[in-house]
Amino acid sequence: MSKILELKNLKKYYTTQKAVDDISFSIEKGSIFGLLGPNGAGKTTLLRMITGIFYPDQGEIILDGKTFDPLNDIIKIGYMPEERGLYKKMKIGDQALYLAQLKGMSKAEAMEKIKFWFKRMEMESWWNKKVEDLSKGMSQKLQFVITVLHEPKLIILDEPFSGLDPVNANLIKDEIYGLAQRGCTVIFSTHRMEQVEEICDHIVLVNLGKKILDGTVAGIKQDFKENIYSIKVHEMPSIISNDAFYVVDQTANLLTVKINEGKNSNDVLKYFIQQNLTIESFNEVLPSLNDIFINLVEGTKATTRAFQPIND
Amino acid sequence: MNKILLVARREFLTRVQKKTFLLSTIGLPLIIFGFYAMIIYFSIKTTDNYKIAVADKANIFNGKIESKDNEVIFEFVQSDTATLQNNLMKNTYQAFLYVPTKFTLEGKDSLYFRSAKSVGIMTREKIQNLINKALEEKRLMGFNITKAQLDSLQKENEYIQFSSASGKTENETKVGVSYAVGMISGFMIYIILFIYGTMVMRGVMEEKVSRIAEVIISSVKPFQLMMGKIFGIGAVGLIQFLIWLVLVFGIQFAVALMFPSLVQSMQGQPIQPAGMQAAHAVQESGAMSGAMKGLSTINFPLIIGCFIFYFIGGYLLYSSLFAAVGSAVNEDPQDAQSLLLPITMPIIFAIVIMMKAVNDPNSGIAVFGSLFPLTSPIVMMARVAYGVPDGVSLFQLILSMVLLILGFLGTTWVAAKIYRTGILLYGKKITWKVMWTWAWKKN
Numbered sequence: 001m002s003k004i005l006e007l008k009n010l011k012k013y014y015t016t017q018k019a020v021d022d023i024s025f026s027i028e029k030g031s032i033f034g035l036l037g038p039n040g041a042g043k044t045t046l047l048r049m050i051t052g053i054f055y056p057d058q059g060e061i062i063l064d065g066k067t068f069d070p071l072n073d074i075i076k077i078g079y080m081p082e083e084r085g086l087y088k089k090m091k092i093g094d095q096a097l098y099l100a101q102l103k104g105m106s107k108a109e110a111m112e113k114i115k116f117w118f119k120r121m122e123m124e125s126w127w128n129k130k131v132e133d134l135s136k137g138m139s140q141k142l143q144f145v146i147t148v149l150h151e152p153k154l155i156i157l158d159e160p161f162s163g164l165d166p167v168n169a170n171l172i173k174d175e176i177y178g179l180a181q182r183g184c185t186v187i188f189s190t191h192r193m194e195q196v197e198e199i200c201d202h203i204v205l206v207n208l209g210k211k212i213l214d215g216t217v218a219g220i221k222q223d224f225k226e227n228i229y230s231i232k233v234h235e236m237p238s239i240i241s242n243d244a245f246y247v248v249d250q251t252a253n254l255l256t257v258k259i260n261e262g263k264n265s266n267d268v269l270k271y272f273i274q275q276n277l278t279i280e281s282f283n284e285v286l287p288s289l290n291d292i293f294i295n296l297v298e299g300t301k302a303t304t305r306a307f308q309p310i311n312d
Numbered sequence: 313m314n315k316i317l318l319v320a321r322r323e324f325l326t327r328v329q330k331k332t333f334l335l336s337t338i339g340l341p342l343i344i345f346g347f348y349a350m351i352i353y354f355s356i357k358t359t360d361n362y363k364i365a366v367a368d369k370a371n372i373f374n375g376k377i378e379s380k381d382n383e384v385i386f387e388f389v390q391s392d393t394a395t396l397q398n399n400l401m402k403n404t405y406q407a408f409l410y411v412p413t414k415f416t417l418e419g420k421d422s423l424y425f426r427s428a429k430s431v432g433i434m435t436r437e438k439i440q441n442l443i444n445k446a447l448e449e450k451r452l453m454g455f456n457i458t459k460a461q462l463d464s465l466q467k468e469n470e471y472i473q474f475s476s477a478s479g480k481t482e483n484e485t486k487v488g489v490s491y492a493v494g495m496i497s498g499f500m501i502y503i504i505l506f507i508y509g510t511m512v513m514r515g516v517m518e519e520k521v522s523r524i525a526e527v528i529i530s531s532v533k534p535f536q537l538m539m540g541k542i543f544g545i546g547a548v549g550l551i552q553f554l555i556w557l558v559l560v561f562g563i564q565f566a567v568a569l570m571f572p573s574l575v576q577s578m579q580g581q582p583i584q585p586a587g588m589q590a591a592h593a594v595q596e597s598g599a600m601s602g603a604m605k606g607l608s609t610i611n612f613p614l615i616i617g618c619f620i621f622y623f624i625g626g627y628l629l630y631s632s633l634f635a636a637v638g639s640a641v642n643e644d645p646q647d648a649q650s651l652l653l654p655i656t657m658p659i660i661f662a663i664v665i666m667m668k669a670v671n672d673p674n675s676g677i678a679v680f681g682s683l684f685p686l687t688s689p690i691v692m693m694a695r696v697a698y699g700v701p702d703g704v705s706l707f708q709l710i711l712s713m714v715l716l717i718l719g720f721l722g723t724t725w726v727a728a729k730i731y732r733t734g735i736l737l738y739g740k741k742i743t744w745k746v747m748w749t750w751a752w753k754k755n
Contacts, residue, residue, distance in 0.1 A: 015749075051530045053736070071533075079530040083738060085523030090326065098322055102315060102531040146527075 002065070004029045004154055004185040005050065010059035012045050019045040020056070021209035027187065027202070032180050034200035034217075035189040036289075038297050042209040043189050044082065047156055050187070051079045064153060075104045078152035082159050082189075084143050086131045093127035096146055103150045110149070117145045121171070136163045144172055148179060155179060156187045161195060173199065193290040203289075207297050221286040224295075227259040228285040229268065234278035242271050256285065315532045319540020320547065323515065327548045337552050341559040362435055365389045365408040367396055370415040377446045384439055400428050407431070409443070417451050491670050493610055494697030497619050498666040498690045505626055505659055505689070508549045509634040513648065515541050516638030516735070525735045534732040539724075542631045549627065550620075557616075611699050618696045618709075625716040626689025630655065632720075632727035639734030640742040647741065654744060662687035669694035673703040685719025688712045726751045 005027045012020040020042045027033045037043045048054040050061060052070025061068035063076065086095055093114070100110035118124050121141060131139055140163050148155055157176075161169045176186055176199065188200060196203060197217060205213035213220060229245075232254050240247055240255075244267035249256035259268060265284070272279050287295075327333055362384045366377065377386040387405065389396070396408045407427035415421045423443070431439070452462060516538075519525045528537055637651045665687055669678035673695040681691035682704065692712050695704040704712075733750040734742065 048736075053526070053529050074531055077530070079527075081526040081530065083523045083526050085527070087326075087518075087524060088522055098318070099527070099531065101318055102528065104531075143527075 002029050003027065003062075004064055005187075006060075006062040007050075008060040008062070010046070010049060010061070011057045012042075012049060012054060013057055018209045020049070022059075023206065023209075023211045024059075025204050025211060025214050027185055029185055030180055030183050031201045032176065032186045032188060032199055034196040034203035035187055035206070036191070036193075036196060036203055036213075036293065037206040038191070041206045043206060044158070046206065047079070047081075047158060047187070047189060050154075051077055051156060075150060076153045078147040078150065078155045080143055080147040080155075080157045080160060084158075086139060086143065086146075088132040089130055091127070092123075092129050092131060092134075092142060095131065096142070096149065099146050100149050105150055113149050113151070114145075117149055121145055137165055137168050140164055141168060141172070144175070148175070148184075152184065154185050154187065156189070158189045159191075160188070161190075161192070193288065193293055197289050205293065205296065212296055213292075217289070220289070220292065224287050224292045225284070226287065229257055229259065229265060230281075230283050230285050231255045231257060231268070231272070231279060232281040233272070234280055237275065237277055244268055244271055253280075315536045316540045316543065319532065319537055320544035323541050323544025324547045327511075327545065328551070333548070333552075337555050338559070341556050341563065344560075345563055361385050362407070362439075363387060363405040364439065365391075365396060365399065365405045366411070367391055367393070367408060368411045369413040370411050372411055372415060372417065372450060373446055374450075377442060378449075379442055384435070384442060386442075397426075400426065403428065407439075417447065417454060489610060490697045490699070490703070493615060494670040494673075494694035494703075495666075497615065497693040497697065498663070498670070501619070501623055501626055501689050501693055502659060502663055502666075504549060504553075504623055505630050506656075508545055508627055509630045509655075511545050511548075512542055512631040513634040513638035513641075513652075515545065516635050516731070517641050517645070517648070520639060520641070520735055520738075521643055529736065534735055535728045537735075538632065538635050538728060538731050542628065542635060546624065546627055546631065550624070553620075553623065610697070614700065615693075615696060619693065621713065622689040622692055622716070625713070625720055629685060629689070629716065629720040629723050630659070632724040632731075636727035636730040636734065636747065639731040640737075640747055642739065642741070651742070651744065651747075658686040659690070662690035665691045666694045670697070673698045679708065683708065683712050683715055685716045685722075688716055729753075 003026045006024075007026070008024050010020055010023045011018075023042075023046065035043055035046065045054065049056050050068075052068065052074065055070075063073055090098075096114045096118075097107070097110055100114065101107060105113070118127070123142065123145070126134070126138075126142070131142070134142065140160075144157075144160065147157070155176075160172060160176075164172065176188075180186055188196070190196060200217055202216050203213070203220065204211055215223070228248065234253070236250075236253055236255075243260065244263040245257040245259045247255055248258050257268065259265065265282070269279070269282065364384065364386050366373065366386050366388050367390070368375070368388060373388075375388050379386060386409075389408075391399070393410060396410065399405065400408055406429070407425060410424040410426070412421060412424070415423065425439070449462060453459075457465075519528070519537075525537075532540075633655050634652075637648060637655065640651060641648045662681060665677055665681035668675060669681060669691050672678060678691060678695060681687040682695050692704070692709070696709070697703060700706055700709060729752075730747045730750045734747070
């Protein structure tokens with residue numbers, strides 16, 4: 001698969017901090033990409049550079065094989081920022097038409113797409129309503145439609161599910177899958193790790209302006225696994241002693257064990273078979289992205305700088 | 313460029329389609345004309361007679377005190393103070409003037425004036441003037457000057473003809489009308505700068521507060537968004553102004569058609585010799601018809617042309633600064649107040665200079681104010697009202713226009729940089745110091 005977006009050594013320094021400090025990664029066409037990071041890690045600055053709102057101090061952005069041209073490549077990108085809103089007093093239909101035209105679509109073309117998407121998302125009756133009449137979830141849905149209306153090659157969604165109920169969240173999730181299948185690439189920025197695990201193929205974790213993790217979700221989990229297995233036994237043995245593993249946690253008939261260095265799962269199974277203990281299930285426990293995220297970010301300035309005691 | 317037009321079109325249409333636009337566009341001229349009509353009404357309508365009984369015991373006035381209009385009437389009676397006081401209470405007359413028997417023109421005795429109710433300052437001044445004038449005449453006549461000689465003495469001020477280097481004669485009414493036209497157009501530009509400037513600022517704040525700014529900035533450059541907004545609102549202002557202009561002339565024409573007698577009566581009234589009377593009681597009807605004549609001496613194409621130029625130039629110059637302030641304000645509109653001060657200061661400064669310039673269009677401060685781009689839109693109108701080259705030389709006018717265009721390019725350039733940073737920044741209180749650093753930082 002070819003790359004839709006390549007970032008090479010991007011840098012953006014503000015007067016007080018290095019918002020983005022030498023970040024490079026690439027995104028494959030048709031993938032769903034997760035950009036993760038704690039608050040203030042530099043995600044928004046990074047996204048603003050990709051969307052052409054900011055110019056990088058240094059580095060290069062390559063979109064679809066060519067150097068990114070912020071003026072003319074706007075039509076290829078759909079960006080839903082975290083700080084988003086609409087004109088409250090403007091009619092929804094007019095608003096969608098206006099924003100689509102700003103992207104560079106002709107009026108007729110924009111009209112056709114709006115009708116298509118409004119029908120698809122069951123929003124046809126909204127046309128003459130004003131945004132102030134919509135609920136938060138409804139305006140979120142409208143915002144999503146406006147972002148993807150021009151069928152951009154690259155869709156960037158910053159916290160797309162905030163404020164959505166599960167039904168509408170699923171609706172949008174399905175649309176995201178659908179867009180990816182039709183060849184769109186989706187960049188997805190969030191703090192919600194369970195959504196990332198569910199949706200994303202590939203993730204990058206940034207913290208304090210630097211990239212600290214890059215890979216597929218499965219690959220990263222493998223990299224961070226700690227050889228922990230959960231074993232469901234028919235009957236809990238009173239004493240477990242061997243050199244292959246040790247018990248981390250123990251509940252009614254569920255054992256969580258960690259395999260020692262140099263041993264593998266077969267050594268564990270061998271022990272139970274030798275002891276004639278019936279195993280009902282045996283699973284590897286992979287760390288959740290949440291755990292990995294917290295592990296990597298914890299202890300850095302990002303989480304501790306918020307409130308510090310002041311000695312007076 | 314195309315996107316600036318798209319933004320401008322939306323800004324224009326959303327505002328023009330509002331009901332408030334229609335109300336203010338149609339309503340304002342009606343209010344102004346209502347005001348205008350009221351002034352005419354009150355000036356034409358004769359005021360209630362103010363009847364004064366004169367008990368001239370010393371026979372100083374010879375039974376007559378001249379009173380040009382019928383506002384104040386002097387009636388000579390032969391009563392003593394008690395009867396006068398009594399009649400005053402019965403409201404036979406509003407006041408009485410008592411001249412004691414020993415009163416002489418040469419002496420320093422006082423006349424006694426007593427009114428039923430306290431007299432307003434205008435009427436009081438008028439009465440005082442009439443009496444003093446009568447006394448003065450009597451004194452002069454005491455030197456064997458005839459009435460005819462006296463009249464010719466008083467006419468002398470009409471023989472001075474003021475004219476400027478260009479050879480055009482200037483009478484008092486022309487100067488007065490130039491003064492009024494300069495003052496009104498200066499004030500109108502002042503009001504326009506504020507109304508449409510704050511409209512731009514509120515538009516920017518709305519985009520920032522409703523969080524739509526970043527959605528739009530991902531499709532258009534911040535500069536395009538800002539310029540689109542400025543052009544769109546500017547077009548609203550221009551349309552509004554043109555509608556007003558048409559309405560004003562239309563109503564004036566309609567009034568002339570419907571009430572020809574009214575216009576005639578206004579114009580038919582004799583123009584007062586300005587010297588004596590102008591300083592005295594207000595004579596609206598006379599001033600009004602004088603104004604009608606004076607208006608015809610004003611070069612309207614020049615004034616209207618300059619007005620539109622300085623309106624657009626001043627608006628473009630200031631609106632980008634208002635936009636910059638709007639972009640720096642967070643949710644709290646109160647923040648805008650303190651940030652606006654550096655913008656409102658030069659506008660108010662300009663009004664102060666304008667006041668000076670309408671009196672003396674060629675003074676140093678007026679020349680400076682009419683060239684300096686931050687004040688020129690207001691001050692130059694005051695000078696242009698006196699015409700070219702009497703009020704302002706052609707060179708200065710062109711220089712001022714060029715400087716205004718350069719000033720507008722300068723403020724827009726600075727404001728665009730502030731705007732670009734401010735529009736995406738939330739939650740931080742911004743000061744002018746911070747905005748200053750934004751203006752000078754590189755991309």
